[in-house]
Amino acid sequence: MILVEVIGVEPPCARCAATQKNALQAAEMLMKDGVEIDVKKLNIASKDVISKYGVIFSPALAVNNQVRVAGRIPNPDEIVKIIKGTIAAGDKKI
């Protein structure tokens, strides 16, 4: 199970919305290959999110609790690549 979190302002600005759309698209592509993915939207200005990630550039994208992209919109292919990388790194540890 891969947790993908899109971190942006609330209400979503256009850039955050685009990032979320791309993340969902990437999740869809990977789900076809049988990867389980949960995409969530977090509010960058909330206390919990700041204390957890400390990101100050939106939109940001975290995969399995690690911030990978900040301050730009990643395209779906790139998100797929990031998630695959995370899976590969996880396999090595096991």
Place this chain on the structure above:
Amino acid sequence: MAYTLAPTMKSASFRDMPLWYVPIAYIWDYMSHGWICLLFAFVAAGIVYEFIPKDIITKYMGSNKATGYALAAGVAPFFTVCSCTMIPLFSGILYAGAGIGPAIAFLLMAPAANILTILLTGEIISWQIAIVRIFTSLIIAIVAGFVIANTSWGKCIENQYKVNNARQMSIALVKVPLDERLTNGFKFSWYLAKQILPFFFIGLIIVGYVMRFLPEDIVGNYLTGFRGILIASVIGGPLYTPTLVEIILGKGLLDLGMSRAALLSWLMGQPYDIPNMMAASKIIRWKSVLTYALIAWMGSVIFGTLYGIVIGGL
């Protein structure tokens, strides 16, 4: 006449025009001269935002108050007035340990002295005013931040929002090749342009009519001298002038006879305009917002007056 980047038409040129033609003539005049500086400003804003070392700033964010102030003042100029970039930084500074002082300093500094506004102020009005604007904004921003951080209500908010044990999770940003970063920068420029230009054009239309209808003697009477500074600082704030429009409107009023000192006060009214205050009040409550608005207003009057004295004429 030498080529200029600013609109060249004087208010007299508008007096004989049919009403429907005024905005067209003004926008045409503005764009035929100003497109290159608008283009440059947007491109610069996009590229700079892309190439700012985000992971380093994030790491040093919450370390201590001095770093907080330095970051707020040093980083704010590189952020454009887009809620996408402003709100996260504001709340980040507030929560992550630096506290309310630097957060307020950033909030006041960002709309007043970011790349877009400074470039446009310099190109359209004058570089002297643009540079004075940076320094005065910096001083006011830090003073306001410092004062609010020491009031009881400011401290109350700070304690309420303080994140205990703000542990930074691992940040491992994906490396992006240079060409893609440039493309990203341009994309962001385009995004900013799409966000800002509609307001900008509405502003130009309004300024066109102001130039057409506002008699020069009213401007000459009321927007000069110390009274001019007071009036300019009051209408420059609460009167909502969308981003960047205050620069063109200021230029228009200057041509109609407003003094340069009053123009500086007018430009400095930006941080306490009503939409900005509303957005901030959601996070830091009205008491702090009103405090910073008051300090910013006093600052704009004081520095307007000083500037008037220095350049030798209110």
